[in-house]
Ligand SMILES: NC(=O)C1=CN([C@@H]2O[C@H](COP(=O)(O)OP(=O)(O)OC[C@H]3O[C@@H](n4cnc5c(N)ncnc54)[C@H](O)[C@@H]3O)[C@@H](O)[C@H]2O)C=CC1
């Protein structure tokens with residue numbers, strides 16, 4: 352147990368002991384004491400609680416504390432300004448992220464301090480008030496708030512040089528980003544884009560104002576509150592018990608097949624959307640559906656992908672592909688899938704056409720790998 356945890360636990364016991372037994376004035380005195388001791392303990396960790404904002408008086412696991420901390424920043428602009436001054440900030444230039452190579456050969460965002468960004472803004476002749484445009488993205492395991500900022504008004508090459516990084520289109524960089532970097536950068540880009548296209552109220556045409564965290568925008572004239580939007584998308588790996596069904600759109604890279612996917616229609620359930628998409632795209636009827644997992648997907652914009660496995664009856668596997676949606680759809684054996692999963696790099700122009708699958712970081716890859724593993728396990732258990 353680290354020293355901070357020990358202090359937190361002690362404070363927790365004190366605060367909890369106070370709550371049920373002491374008079375409200377005793378309690379508020381103790382809460383004040385806890386507040387100032389917490390502030391001094393958290394200062395080295397660069398977490399600040401402004402006096403006016405609500406300070407939690409019970410302390411929970413690291414995860415719960417982080418979630419409550421983030422939530423408090425969304426609710427209190429002052430707390431958010433204070434957190435920004437001690438945060439990790441990563442940059443975009445017109446939605447293109449600033450990245451750097453990591454020791455392990457992949458990419459990560461360039462994390463900067465407030466003063467790093469402040470001094471470069473000054474050097475490049477920009478108003479440092481631009482920093483207030485930063486948007487809260489998350490909180491690291493080390494309790495460091497993470498913000499992103501689009502510096503699209505500055506010279507891109509000059510910013511890249513100052514921070515020893517490189518601005519790289521997210522479509523190219525996504526699969527090279529490290530495991531925690533990919534979802535963080537995707538989320539940040541999605542939030543920045545959402546703010547860029549929601550500057551005006553759809554009802555009144557008046558400008559909308561964001562809160563400091565960037566978790567909402569409000570039109571003061573209509574009082575409409577706008578929240579960041581995602582489009583729900585279903586993705587499904589269909590199996591007939593022995594083979595799985597994959598399709599490809601003409602826009603996919605050559606040789607790549609993926610699980611069937613589609614945007615949900617308004618009012619549909621997850622199950623209805625899955626059955627409709629599969630019926631529309633390949634003309635088969637699903638028998639059973641089981642949920643696997645989900646993913647935020649940044650392309651083309653913000654999608655919330657819900658991943659499932661589904662079965663069809665082995666007697667009804669005849670495909671009738673809608674060629675306006677898919678270039679091809681086929682059943683693949685477990686051996687074909689295993690070899691497709693071995694292909695680790697995108698085939699280059701001129702390479703012979705070979706079958707390959709969406710890379711890791713994709714929900715399609717997760718569903719296909721889960722299916723392959725289940726098939727292997729069931730073969731093993733049958734001897
Ligand atoms: N992360 C992953 O593993 C995978 C992600 N995907 C993503 O799933 C998404 C949906 O797959 P598709 O087969 O293209 O969908 P789809 O089969 O629904 O067809 C796309 C068409 O749906 C319409 N549409 C309806 N609502 C839309 C909305 N909110 N946004 C955009 N278009 C909408 C448009 O006409 C569009 O051309 C794609 O964006 C793709 O990038 C697809 C496969 C794997």
Ligand SMILES: [Mg+2]
Nearest residue numbers: 611612613632
């Ligand atoms: Mg589709």
